[in-house]
Amino acid sequence: MNVIIGLINGMIAAATPILLAALGGTLTYYAGIFNIAMEGMMLSGAFFAVLGSYYFHSWIVGILFGVLGAILIALIFIFFSISLKVDEFVTGVGLNLFAVGLTTYLLRQIFKVKGAFTNPGIVSIPKIHIPLIEDIPVLGKILSGQNLVVYIALIATIFITWLVFKSRFGLRLRAAGYNSTCLDTSGVSSNAIRFRSLILCGILCGFAGSFLSLGYVTLFTENMSAGRGWISLAAVILVSGNPVGIALVSLLFGFADGLGLFLQQSLPSQFTSMVPYVATLMALFVYSIRKKKKEAIS
Amino acid sequence: MTDVITMDHIVKVFPPNVVALNNVSVTFREGEIHAVVGENGAGKTTLMKILYGMQEANSGKIFLKGSQVHFNKPGEAISSGIGMVHQEILLIPEYSVWENVILGVEPTGYFGKIDQQKSRQKVKQQIDEFQFHLDPDARVEEISVAARQKVEILKLLYRNVSFLILDEPTSVLTPQEIPQLFDELRRMRDNGRTIVYISHHLEEVLELSDRITVLRKGSKIDTIESSAATKKSLAQMMVGREVIFESIRKTARTGNIVFDMSGLDYSFPQKRPILQNIQIQVREGEIVGIAGVEGNGQLEVVRIIMGLLKPDHGKIEIQGKDFTHASILERREKISFVSQDRANMGSCLNATISENIIMTHHRLNKRFSKWNGIVLNKSQIRIFSEEVRKSFDIQMDSTEAEIKSLSGGNQQKTILGRELSLDTPFLLLDQPTRGLDVGSIEYVHEHILQMRDDAHAILLLSADLEELFRLSDRILVLHRGKIVANLKTEQTSIEEVGYLMLEGGAQ
Ligand SMILES: Nc1ncnc2c1ncn2[C@@H]1O[C@H](COP(=O)(O)OP(=O)(O)OP(=O)(O)O)[C@@H](O)[C@H]1O
Ligand SMILES: [Mg+2]
Numbered sequence: 001m002n003v004i005i006g007l008i009n010g011m012i013a014a015a016t017p018i019l020l021a022a023l024g025g026t027l028t029y030y031a032g033i034f035n036i037a038m039e040g041m042m043l044s045g046a047f048f049a050v051l052g053s054y055y056f057h058s059w060i061v062g063i064l065f066g067v068l069g070a071i072l073i074a075l076i077f078i079f080f081s082i083s084l085k086v087d088e089f090v091t092g093v094g095l096n097l098f099a100v101g102l103t104t105y106l107l108r109q110i111f112k113v114k115g116a117f118t119n120p121g122i123v124s125i126p127k128i129h130i131p132l133i134e135d136i137p138v139l140g141k142i143l144s145g146q147n148l149v150v151y152i153a154l155i156a157t158i159f160i161t162w163l164v165f166k167s168r169f170g171l172r173l174r175a176a177g178y179n180s181t182c183l184d185t186s187g188v189s190s191n192a193i194r195f196r197s198l199i200l201c202g203i204l205c206g207f208a209g210s211f212l213s214l215g216y217v218t219l220f221t222e223n224m225s226a227g228r229g230w231i232s233l234a235a236v237i238l239v240s241g242n243p244v245g246i247a248l249v250s251l252l253f254g255f256a257d258g259l260g261l262f263l264q265q266s267l268p269s270q271f272t273s274m275v276p277y278v279a280t281l282m283a284l285f286v287y288s289i290r291k292k293k294k295e296a297i298s
Numbered sequence: 299m300t301d302v303i304t305m306d307h308i309v310k311v312f313p314p315n316v317v318a319l320n321n322v323s324v325t326f327r328e329g330e331i332h333a334v335v336g337e338n339g340a341g342k343t344t345l346m347k348i349l350y351g352m353q354e355a356n357s358g359k360i361f362l363k364g365s366q367v368h369f370n371k372p373g374e375a376i377s378s379g380i381g382m383v384h385q386e387i388l389l390i391p392e393y394s395v396w397e398n399v400i401l402g403v404e405p406t407g408y409f410g411k412i413d414q415q416k417s418r419q420k421v422k423q424q425i426d427e428f429q430f431h432l433d434p435d436a437r438v439e440e441i442s443v444a445a446r447q448k449v450e451i452l453k454l455l456y457r458n459v460s461f462l463i464l465d466e467p468t469s470v471l472t473p474q475e476i477p478q479l480f481d482e483l484r485r486m487r488d489n490g491r492t493i494v495y496i497s498h499h500l501e502e503v504l505e506l507s508d509r510i511t512v513l514r515k516g517s518k519i520d521t522i523e524s525s526a527a528t529k530k531s532l533a534q535m536m537v538g539r540e541v542i543f544e545s546i547r548k549t550a551r552t553g554n555i556v557f558d559m560s561g562l563d564y565s566f567p568q569k570r571p572i573l574q575n576i577q578i579q580v581r582e583g584e585i586v587g588i589a590g591v592e593g594n595g596q597l598e599v600v601r602i603i604m605g606l607l608k609p610d611h612g613k614i615e616i617q618g619k620d621f622t623h624a625s626i627l628e629r630r631e632k633i634s635f636v637s638q639d640r641a642n643m644g645s646c647l648n649a650t651i652s653e654n655i656i657m658t659h660h661r662l663n664k665r666f667s668k669w670n671g672i673v674l675n676k677s678q679i680r681i682f683s684e685e686v687r688k689s690f691d692i693q694m695d696s697t698e699a700e701i702k703s704l705s706g707g708n709q710q711k712t713i714l715g716r717e718l719s720l721d722t723p724f725l726l727l728d729q730p731t732r733g734l735d736v737g738s739i740e741y742v743h744e745h746i747l748q749m750r751d752d753a754h755a756i757l758l759l760s761a762d763l764e765e766l767f768r769l770s771d772r773i774l775v776l777h778r779g780k781i782v783a784n785l786k787t788e789q790t791s792i793e794e795v796g797y798l799m800l801e802g803g804a805q
Contacts, residue, residue, distance in 0.1 A: 166411055166412060167406075167409070167410045167411055167412060168404045168406050168412050169410055171397060171401060171412060172401070174390075174393075175390055175393070178390045178391070179388070179389075179390050181388060182389060182401075183401065183402070184371070184372065185382075185384075186372075186373075186402035186403075187371075187372060187376050187377070187402045187403070187457075188373070188401070188402045189371075189373075
């Protein structure tokens with residue numbers, strides 16, 4: 001029994017950063033931005049979260065720094081793709097590489113270490129124990145006692161669903177993606193909508209990154225996002241942006257991740273760490289087939 | 299009547315040296331329908347885009363009810379009560395009618411939540427008020443083009459716009475839908491709104507408008523009362539010479555059958571029959587016209603001829619050879635094709651004008667390549683582009699500009715120039731003169747008739763019955779996917795064809 005509960009909790013933990021980043025990605029997806037910079041935003045978020053937490057001895061400041069670190073990447077993205085109209089794909093690839101370089105450099109400059117920084121001074125994000133629910137047999141161990149960010153991700157899923165489909169912002173957001181000229185001539189600047197969607201994406205990726213370095217584990221390693229941003233992109237594309245679908249796909253990827261760890265006992269780790277990339281490839285493959293079918297119909 | 303908008307000495311130059319508007323001054327009054335006419339590229343769309351804040355004038359002033367205004371973007375024009383319906387329809391197909399209408403001015407509740415009930419109710423109320431007969435919940439991609447245009451107008455009315463600009467609104471409508479639009483426009487005028495109406499259909503303009511402003515090559519010629527104008531006088535003002543509206547068709551001297559389509563069936567998806575037992579024969583030196591209300595199978599006939607759809611049964615022969623399963627390139631060796639969809643099928647908007655002009659030619663004509671077809675022959679391409687530009691009088695700055703910088707009508711002329719100079723035995727022309735001015739139409743008609751006299755076989759589809767009667771030797775009527783009549787033009791009338799289009803056969 002405990003093994004299964006452990007597996008489920010592992011799946012939830014692995015799914016959380018993917019889910020958060022993918023929710024950010026879904027906003028930019030609806031806004032019609034080909035945003036692949038979630039990876040970079042998450043990594044930057046993870047680094048600055050550790051930085052904030054270590055120097056201020058507070059996980060709250062940690063999250064705040066993490067969010068700001070991710071927003072930094074989002075702002076650069078905005079500057080290049082919206083203001084200078086550089087190709088979004090090129091900008092995204094560049095930023096992902098930049099985030100790796102930046103965090104690695106700062107890691108060595110600020111903490112004077114190579115590879116990983118771990119220190120008892122880093123305050124991690126607490127787990128939340130919910131009274132009463134905690135005491136339910138079996139389920140209690142899943143519903144309660146998760147990291148705070150896991151609950152935030154859950155609330156974010158509901159909130160983003162509402163935001164995209166029920167709010168004024170959502171109507172304009174989707175309009176920006178479907179036909180931005182139409183939105184512009186309706187008197188709403190589509191660039192302003194894109195700007196906001198990218199900032200929101202940055203915030204969500206900041207939470208994802210903070211969870212990686214202050215929740216999942218309490219340390220920062222070079223390139224610790226390890227392809228999770230790419231997986232979140234695949235998740236968005238697979239379900240065409242539907243937030244609930246994203247939550248399910250994230251759990252599935254979380255499961256694959258857990259499976260990868262589990263398989264590490266029998267397979268070389270080089271193979272098991274391929275899982276995220278293979279999953280992304282498969283998602284893109286499905287996407288291209290669906291797109292072809294759609295074009296054939298219309 | 300009071301003046302609402304005055305545009306004063308507007309100048310617009312597109313770099314490097316296209317003078318689109320040269321000191322144009324015009325005044326629009328309250329409660330009038332004011333038509334703006336002029337040749338392709340005369341500057342009609344540009345003038346209106348400047349008023350609407352979509353383009354910046356180089357100099358000139360705009361006054362709204364006496365005080366000077368300047369709109370940097372459409373949003374500002376809208377909040378001053380000015381709205382524009384564009385030459386191309388701008389809506390979000392995935393959204394419902396009411397969502398499209400409220401976009402940008404959404405009624406909201408707490409935390410920016412859209413108040414669905416209130417929105418729908420307000421939209422519904424407006425639909426009823428103007429008798430638009432629309433379902434507010436229908437998705438825009440599922441409604442007809444005419445209905446979409448109503449949604450565009452509704453969108454403006456919802457924003458309390460009192461000054462409406464409509465750029466060629468009838469070019470996408472079927473003849474049956476036009477009177478309805480006119481009624482709606484008159485009703486809006488009688489409510490005190492001002493309507494600016496751009497069109498190439500001079501009869502429509504004369505019937506609908508109170509005053510008419512004529513532009514020619516970027517300059518204003520005059521603003522006149524409609525009651526004082528005739529079709530002939532308007533055309534003369536527009537083009538600067540007399541335009542002949544009568545048919546100039548010589549008697550046909552027909553030869554062998556060139557195009558032969560027989561027993562053709564098509565259904566989609568598998569069950570619903572769209573075309574049934576279509577027979578079409580076109581001989582050398584003959585123009586066959588197809589009449590029909592839009593959506594009765596014309597689109598499918600065209601697509602099947604071009605190999606874009608596979609028929610269920612039936613055969614297509616060109617000059618005795620079976621073309622039913624021919625590749626597109628094989629077809630293009632025998633068929634010139636003007637598509638009604640000029641932006642997607644007829645041209646590549648991001649390519650240059652000369653690239654658009656030599657498309658297909660570059661595969662069929664050795665003249666345009668060197669080194670066994672590996673390299674394009676630039677100098678020949680330039681010479682040929684210039685030829686086409688001259689003979690079709692395409693108003694452009696340079697053949698190296700992107701085709702999307704041309705006015706709508708000049709894009710159409712570019713496509714016509716390419717296709718009509720392919721010199722294939724068979725021509726398929728689908729709405730060839732859509733968006734052209736009267737002078738250009740006259741020229742294109744002459745050209746088409748000349749090709750007929752030179753023994754080409756021509757199949758013509760047109761929503762404009764006058765055009766069909768002017769050009770065709772025979773007229774086929776397509777009704778619910780069947781050809782219900784095959785008439786000699788001399789022996790029928792517009793009334794008879796109109797009746798057959800609506801009612802089908804003689805039942
Ligand atoms: N974005 C642009 N760049 C360069 N030239 C342009 C641009 N837009 C319009 N022009 C030129 O300005 C002139 C006026 O164009 P405009 O679209 O106003 O004509 P129009 O009267 O609306 O013609 P049509 O009846 O064919 O629609 C044309 O010569 C056109 O080529
Ligand atoms: Mg125009």
